[in-house]
Amino acid sequence: MRMTRRNLDGIPQYPLPPGYAVRWWRAGDRETWVRIHAAAEKLVPATAAVSDEQFGGNEMELARRQAFLLDSTGREIGTATAWFDGEVGRVHWVAIVPEFQGRGLSKPLMTIVCNRLAELGHTQAYLTTDSRREAAVALYRSFGFL
Numbered sequence: 001m002r003m004t005r006r007n008l009d010g011i012p013q014y015p016l017p018p019g020y021a022v023r024w025w026r027a028g029d030r031e032t033w034v035r036i037h038a039a040a041e042k043l044v045p046a047t048a049a050v051s052d053e054q055f056g057g058n059e060m061e062l063a064r065r066q067a068f069l070l071d072s073t074g075r076e077i078g079t080a081t082a083w084f085d086g087e088v089g090r091v092h093w094v095a096i097v098p099e100f101q102g103r104g105l106s107k108p109l110m111t112i113v114c115n116r117l118a119e120l121g122h123t124q125a126y127l128t129t130d131s132r133r134e135a136a137v138a139l140y141r142s143f144g145f146l
Helices: 029-040 048-055 059-065 106-119 134-142
Strands: 002-005 021-024 066-070 076-085 088-096 125-128
Touching: 002 134, 021 059, 029 048, 029 066, 029 076, 029 088, 048 076, 059 066, 059 076, 066 106, 076 106, 088 106, 106 134
Parallel strands: 088 125
Antiparallel strands: 002 125, 021 066, 066 076, 076 088
């Protein structure tokens, strides 16, 4: 299903809990992205080819747009991308590894990615998800996506 947010005003602001951090994509992170999605993704296989298809190896844009959530040891445990489709922003490929799910990390990650879309000049955004992902749909609705 496609969910849209007509503007990026009033993005809910959730801080990361203590001990967690975010960093942006850097060379070699395709494998990190694949590892996170392979662990978290049950409906769509995530491979290096999928990453290349979705992001086109566009390292300059990835460095500005692909966030990695880090645990207290600096290990990447989640990711989301502030991607785009022309002028419209896209929240793309959100995932947190299973052992860190349910810890209140998805809302801060969404805050970071939606803020980045706004910082990059997007005025509206969309995302796609599967209606079977009830928790994800509820999260996206809480961020104003309809």
